[in-house]
Amino acid sequence: MAGKKVLIVYAHQEPRSFNGSLKRVAVEELNRQGCAVTVSDLYAMDFEPRATRKDIAGVLCNPDFFRYGVEAYEACKKRSLTSDIIDEQKKVQEADLVIFQTCRGCMKTRFVHFPLYWFSVPAILKGWMDRVLCQGFAFDVPGFYDSGFLKDKLALLSLTTGGMAEMYTKTGVSGDFRYFLWPLQHGTLHFCGFKILAPQISFAPEIASEEERKEMVASWAQRLKTIWKEEPILCTPPWYFGQ
Amino acid sequence: MAGKKVLIVYAHQEPRSFNGSLKRVAVEELNRQGCAVTVSDLYAMDFEPRATRKDIAGVLCNPDFFRYGVEAYEACKKRSLTSDIIDEQKKVQEADLVIFQTCRGCMKTRFVHFPLYWFSVPAILKGWMDRVLCQGFAFDVPGFYDSGFLKDKLALLSLTTGGMAEMYTKTGVSGDFRYFLWPLQHGTLHFCGFKILAPQISFAPEIASEEERKEMVASWAQRLKTIWKEEPILCTPPWYFGQ
Numbered sequence: 237m238a239g240k241k242v243l244i245v246y247a248h249q250e251p252r253s254f255n256g257s258l259k260r261v262a263v264e265e266l267n268r269q270g271c272a273v274t275v276s277d278l279y280a281m282d283f284e285p286r287a288t289r290k291d292i293a294g295v296l297c298n299p300d301f302f303r304y305g306v307e308a309y310e311a312c313k314k315r316s317l318t319s320d321i322i323d324e325q326k327k328v329q330e331a332d333l334v335i336f337q338t339c340r341g342c343m344k345t346r347f348v349h350f351p352l353y354w355f356s357v358p359a360i361l362k363g364w365m366d367r368v369l370c371q372g373f374a375f376d377v378p379g380f381y382d383s384g385f386l387k388d389k390l391a392l393l394s395l396t397t398g399g400m401a402e403m404y405t406k407t408g409v410s411g412d413f414r415y416f417l418w419p420l421q422h423g424t425l426h427f428c429g430f431k432i433l434a435p436q437i438s439f440a441p442e443i444a445s446e447e448e449r450k451e452m453v454a455s456w457a458q459r460l461k462t463i464w465k466e467e468p469i470l471c472t473p474p475w476y477f478g479q
Numbered sequence: 480m481a482g483k484k485v486l487i488v489y490a491h492q493e494p495r496s497f498n499g500s501l502k503r504v505a506v507e508e509l510n511r512q513g514c515a516v517t518v519s520d521l522y523a524m525d526f527e528p529r530a531t532r533k534d535i536a537g538v539l540c541n542p543d544f545f546r547y548g549v550e551a552y553e554a555c556k557k558r559s560l561t562s563d564i565i566d567e568q569k570k571v572q573e574a575d576l577v578i579f580q581t582c583r584g585c586m587k588t589r590f591v592h593f594p595l596y597w598f599s600v601p602a603i604l605k606g607w608m609d610r611v612l613c614q615g616f617a618f619d620v621p622g623f624y625d626s627g628f629l630k631d632k633l634a635l636l637s638l639t640t641g642g643m644a645e646m647y648t649k650t651g652v653s654g655d656f657r658y659f660l661w662p663l664q665h666g667t668l669h670f671c672g673f674k675i676l677a678p679q680i681s682f683a684p685e686i687a688s689e690e691e692r693k694e695m696v697a698s699w700a701q702r703l704k705t706i707w708k709e710e711p712i713l714c715t716p717p718w719y720f721g722q
Contacts, residue, residue: 249531250545285528285602288492302493305641355666356599359528359606366602398548411716416662423598423659473654477720 237464238270243331247278247338247361254441254449255396259337261457262394269461274327278360284320285363291318305371312372324368333390333463334430336361340397355416357395365424374428384429390468391430393420394438394456401439406478413437414476422471431468480707481513486574490521490581490604497684497692498639502580504700505637512704517570521603527563528606534561548614555615567611576633576706577673579604583640598659608667617671627672633711634673636663637681637699644682649721656680657719665714674711 244262248255259275266273276283289296292307294316311317317325328334338361340353356362369375375384397404397413404413421432436459438452469475487505491498502518509516519526532539535550537559554560560568571577581604583596599605612618618627640647640656647656664675679702681695712718 249547252544253546279529279531282529285606286522286525287601287603288522301495303496304492354605354608354612354670355662356605358530359602359609360530362597362599362605363528363602365597369597406716410666411661415658415716415720416666418654419598419659419662423653427597473649473658477658 240266240269240271240332240464241330242266242271242273242333242335243327244273244275244335244337245278245361245364246275247336247358247364249279253339254438254453255337255339257449257453258394258396258438258456261453262335262337262460265457265460274331276324276327276364278364281320283360283364285360285366287363287366291321291367292316293318308367309371312370317370321367321370324364325373328368328374328386328389331389333392333433335392335394337394338396340395355410357420369424369428380427380429382429384427387429387431389430390433391421391425392433392436392463393417394436396438396441398440398442404439412476412478418476421469422476426471432471433463433466434469483509483512483514483575483707484573485509485514485516486570486577487516487518488521488577488579488604488607489518490579490601490607492522496582497681497696498580498582500692500696501637501639501681501699504696505578505580505703508700508703517574519567519570519607521607524563526603526607528602528609530606530609534564534610535559536561551610552614555613560613564610564613567607568616571611571617571629571632574632576635576676578635578637580637581639583638598653600663612667612671623670623672625672627670630672630674632673633676634664634668635676635679635706636660637679639681639684641683641685647682655719655721661719664712665719669714675714676706676709677712 244259246255246259250256263273263275287304287308289302289307292311294311294314296302296307297310308317315322336357338357340355340357374386379385402408404410406412417435421435425432436456438456441449441452444452487502489498489502493499506516506518530547532545532550535554537554537557539545539550540553551560558565579600581600583598583600617629622628645651647653649655660678664678668675679699681699684692684695687695
């Protein structure tokens, strides 16, 4: 799909990691299709995760009582957010598809998963969501969920886990993996209007063989060949909780 | 309960906020009981949320391939984590009860909620969880969920929301509020062994009247009077998903 624009928001400290490989093949495959790919490499950028008054470049509406959400909203309208936020918002604005590539776990044993980033994304990526997807840019009232401002865009979470697939089932020790996707896919991305493509979950690459890891990377590259033909998931509670 | 130790991990930028009031009355009430209360005021501390190699004060196990979880585990065993992590771990270690006091939303309208921190906690608090609750300190293998290292401690999430209670029901626009507690209470705190006390959720203080806000603060102070007699919740999927 020549001409499509893709933003990859990438959060891993080590370029040679499995996450780094997934990011690299995505860039290659999407470039091959003629897409324009931008990568926000959050650790390399030392991206600021803290939501503070430094995010407001201009004068505060109420310097005596700081409300982050209110100040960010007003600053967004006046284009006086701090430049790192504006830079990221421009990348999101231009993108047809935003891929979030990160790691949810890291192993110190061959046997059990460690939820290093606690059933969620690392704080550096959480901070990207807190600060970049602000009111006035990503949503407003009206203008959320199906009418969120980013409703013409696709989003896809590509996560690696420490745990094996069988741990993430309804009866497994960590519950169905879809449970922990609820706050990210529905509460965050869908709220902003994004259509959600099925997540790409690479289970337990650290305990896989070299060959299995290569297969996981290859299957991601393979999926990307037809990514523009995919239908979004129906992002409602039954997808997550099977009601 | 004189002699009990409580750590309040507090994440709000504005001391005069409703969150600030909830924190203040908790300190007052617990002091009145003779408890020793410590507050980690994350924004005031400018707490670092990013998990990077700076967290390892000593020599890395593998400087050529950085795995955060592995390096943090080894550094924890050798007591060579960076000092801000060690300071927080000491506070957790000494506490009988850890209260997390934070805000999940901030309003810019009287009518609809804004999930400012995206169905989760702000990145600064997420980063506290990522970095402080590391393997070797909070859990190991064996040693997680009911046998997590912090199993003799209680934890309680005290959250304020932007949205009103009726939005956080199974049929409400944001789903049952318990859905978004799963990654925090179960995936994080229970994984480390904490017994979970029922969450204290103050719905939509920004659209409440001054009197209603005072009532919410008073009911939190009232609950704390008998907090040591409370039984933990049964922290399993039925509590969250009603199966």
